[in-house]
Amino acid sequence: MTSRAIALRIVPVELLAARRPQRMVERSVMFYRHAWLILVSGFFEPLLYLLSVQVGFSSLIGEVTYDGVSYDYAEFVAPALMAAAAMNGAIFDATGNVFEKLRHSKLYDTVLATPMTASDVALGEIMGAVTRGSLYSIAFVITMWAMGLVGSPLIVLAVPACVLIGFAFASVGMAFTTYMRSWSDLEYINAVTLPLLLFSATFYPLSAYGGWSWIVYFSPLYHGVVIVRGCNLGVLEWSMLGNMAVLLGLSWVGLRFTARRIDGLLLT
Amino acid sequence: MSDAVIIASDLRKQFDNFVAVDGIDFEVRPGESFGFLGPNGAGKTSTMRMIGCVSPITSGSLTVFGLDPNVDGSEIRSRMGVVPQSDQLDPELTVAENLLIYGRYFDISRSECRRRTVELLDFVQLSDRANDQVDPLSGGMKRRLTIARSLINEPELLLLDEPTTGLDPQARHVLWDRLYRLKQRGVTLVLTTHYMDEAEQLCDRLVVMDEGRIAAEGSPRNLIDRYSTREVLELRFAIGENDANAATLEGIGERCELLPDRILIYDDDGEEALGEVHRRGVDPVASLVRRSSLEDVFLRLTGRALVD
Amino acid sequence: MSTPTAVRVWENHLLRYRKIWGSHLLGAFVQPVLYLVGMGLGVGALVDRSTDSIVLLDGITYFEFLAPALLATTAMMSGGQTSLWEVADGFIWSHRYVAMASTPLRPREIADGLALWHTTRIALAVTAVAGVLALFDETRTWGLLVAIPAAVLTGLAFALPISAWSSTRKNGSSFPAVIRFALIPMFLFGGAFFPIDQLPEWLQPVAYVTPLWHGIELCRGAVIPSVDAGPVAVHVAVLLAYAVVGLLACRATFAKALRP
Structure with missing residues (x-):
């Protein structure tokens, strides 16, 4: 089997029509060059959450037991917040921002008048969201280190893990955006991301859910949290390959949907 | 090819x-x-x-x-x-x-x-x-x-x-x-x-x-050239008098279009047509002679005005 | 007798609200419930296990600490969000207020009508949350009935000053910053999730100045009998001051925008 034939089996066919998706990233870079404040301020919220854990919950809770070992609460929650920040950043970029360009500024219609294709737009915007998210992840690790919350040098592996989380949520978010009719539909996004944030073993170990813990496995964020937390606590396990597979699967499904929908949406 | x-x-x-x-x-x-x-x-x-x-x-x-x-x-x-x-x-x-x-x-x-x-x-x-x-x-x-x-x-x-x-x-x-x-x-x-x-x-x-x-x-x-005459005479009447006057104007020029707000008479010589209008004792509120335009072509082809 | 003018303006708002009440109430209601279960019960289990927390929370459970505060935060979020884009919309996009001002309505009546509307909308959101609190043994007290008006007042202390400011904006570009740099920090650090004496010394006076902290103290004191709300009169006075100054500011900015 040729490599192209293999690629055709794995990658959604529509995406092979992509020629220069990186141009969409180039456009974002151009925009953020004079809107760097917007870029920087996107890191503010994750930072606040991190601070509130450090300042508030740490002294209320003290230590927490995870996998039989006792950890400082902030050290336990920080990596989960990092994973959640990767999710939130990617989803925000791929829904609200993309919707604006899709329906209001008509940016994609403009782009499609050039040799660029609908696949370029879809893949390029997802790449943009992931790039932006990666910057935040790096900033997050540095902040954790400055606050003394880094437990293991393996934390550097959390950055690529967050890229994967970002990719999964950006592609699913983008697929959702193709179904959005108005701004008020963004409420649905919040209705999904908030429970994910709260119930992905983010703020307490899985054991706290008791008999309900099987539900948590359905949260894609949980699988991201497990990996990032493992990186920070210096505990890598083979089962994390399974967690990665969940996120990869989600990325694939999201991409597939987006690629299929966006053609019909833009080329009428 | x-x-x-x-x-x-x-x-x-x-x-x-x-x-x-x-x-x-x-x-x-x-x-x-x-x-x-x-x-x-x-x-x-x-x-x-x-x-x-x-x-x-x-x-x-x-x-x-x-x-x-x-x-x-x-x-x-x-x-x-x-x-x-x-x-x-x-x-x-x-x-x-x-x-x-x-x-x-x-x-x-x-x-x-x-x-x-x-x-x-x-x-x-x-x-x-x-x-x-x-x-x-x-x-x-x-x-x-x-x-x-x-x-x-x-x-x-x-x-x-x-x-x-x-x-x-x-x-x-x-x-x-x-x-x-x-x-x-x-x-x-x-x-x-x-x-x-x-x-x-x-x-x-x-x-x-x-x-x-x-x-x-x-x-x-x-x-x-194909779908209109050289000139057009536009006549405006007081509200509600279009129809009555249209009947009197019949036969002037090559063709006549009755629009909600005015009557258009197509003729190669607009002034001549206007003279005939006056001779028939019709007294429009306003009249205008102009050259034919694509607007008239469209009206002729579709029976509708282009910009409504 | 004719309908008071502000009520006529209020009716206009109500008419528009009928289209979006579902998503508004859902948002205003589901979020606090999620926090209640996710943080109140979940994190609460961890907090209550720690011995330090007994001192820090003055002997009440974390659920009792958090739940009443959600009345105040809901009021703040509901009041804050509806006084940004929606108010600006009346001036710069749909020109709704501009249209109203071309009727016999005066700008100050339009502002009063908006205040009346804010009150309604915040009350709806707060009552929904109070309904949820009534489901739990720890928070099923008559004090909820006192906490509702306290929370509504908290909401107005945000909604009215923000509305005055929004009405002077030429576009909505600075609105996300209000949520991100003002409302969310208060939500996280204003005393809802942990006592503000855990904040660094220099930050505590900031919390005392924000309306949210006063609102939270009132709600917590009303719902949980063992909690001392402190100087109730001061809390109410601060909230009233924000709301009244906000209303006066609204009247002034509306007049300026609509009758330049």
Whole structure:
């Protein structure tokens, strides 16, 4: 089997029509060059959450037991917040921002008048969201280190893990955006991301859910949290390959949907 | 094999239950300026989108530069420029950046994009606004910027969808001047409009579209000669007196059109017709003799006014 | 007798609200419930296990600490969000207020009508949350009935000053910053999730100045009998001051925008 034939089996066919998706990233870079404040301020919220854990919950809770070992609460929650920040950043970029360009500024219609294709737009915007998210992840690790919350040098592996989380949520978010009719539909996004944030073993170990813990496995964020937390606590396990597979699967499904929908949406 | 830039035959576009373009044939030759004239909803924009390879054709055939839009969309688009009806400028970028990034979508090198941006901003007289945001620009400036953007890839063919709709008269004349210069350089122009004067100013040849079909084709002069008289006499009456007077006016001129607000009498000599009106003892509130325009052609062909 | 003018303006708002009440109430209601279960019960289990927390929370459980505060935060979020885009919309996008001002309505009546509307909308959101609190043993007290008006007042202390500010904006570009740099920090650090004496010394006076902290103290004191709300009169006075100054500011900015 040729490599192209293999690629055709794995990658959604529509995406092979992509020629220069990186141009969409180039456009974002151009925009953020004079809107760097917007870029920087996107890191503010994750930072606040991190601070509130450090300042508030740490002294209320003290230590927490995870996998039989006792950890400082902030050290336990920080990596989960990092994973959640990767999710939130990617989803925000791929829904609200993309919707604006899709329906209001008509940016994609403009782009499609050039040799660029609908696949370029879809893949390029997802790449943009992931790039932006990666910057935040790096900033997050540095902040954790400055606050003394880094437990293991393996934390550097959390950055690529967050890229994967970002990719999964950006592609699913983008697929959702193709179904959005108005701004008020963004409420649905919040209705999904908030429970994910709260119930992905983010703020307490899985054991706290008791008999309900099987539900948590359905949260894609949980699988991201497990990996990032493992990186920070210096505990890598083979089962994390399974967690990665969940996120990869989600990325694939999201991409597939987006690629299929966006053609019909833009080329009428 | 024809050297035409665009060839359409029996071209159709259907959305669910609505037929936007209903089997049209036309050819656009290199270097000419070709217009689609018609009211809103005539199928002009749908036709333009098909030519622009952003809307798959339903049936019939269409070739652009001898290529099939379904197969070679990217290749075709790389050789043409598009000026959409609503500008669609990138509100998050500056004037110059709008051109720069647009050139990058065509895979033109950064340095070449910069060079062309300077040149094009000069061409559309926007050099002093290069680093401004797009939003505060006036309608005419935005339009000029959109035209500059469409030229970044030095296109052989330029598609303009209602290039001057919504602009004030002065801005329209500036724009017409720029388009005329492009035409002089040999760029093929295809435009849609519902303005008669624009069609007369810009088009070598045009088709009149109505309800998805082509009603007539020719040069502006030729269409007027074929479908109208040399002059038109317009009469206005007090409200409610149109019908009564129309009966009295019967037989004057070659043809008579009864509109809600006025009566049009088609005659090669308008003054002569007006004399006859007075002789019959009819006394309109206002009267006007003018030359026939494409408006009259459209009225004749479809029985409806173009701009309502 | 004719309908008071502000009520006529209020009716206009109500008419528009009928289209979006579902998503508004859902948003205003589901979020606090999620926090209640996710943080109140979940994190609460961890907090209550720690011995330090007994001192820090003055002997009440974390659920008792958090739940009443959600009345105040809901009021703040509901009041804050509806006084940004929606108010600006009336001036710069749909020109709704401009249209109203061309009727016999005066700008100050339009402002009063908006205040009346804010009150309604915040009350709806707060009552929904109070309904949820009534489901739990720890928070099922008559004090909820006192906490509702306290929370509504908290909401107005945000909604009215923000509305005055929004009405002077030319576009909505600075609105996300209000949520991100003002409302969310208060939400996280204003005393809802942990006592503000855990904040660094220099930050505590900031919390005392914000309306949210006063609102939270009132709600917590009303719902949980063992909690001392402190100087109730001061809390109410601060909230009233924000609301009244906000209303006066609204009247002034509306007049300026509509009768320049």
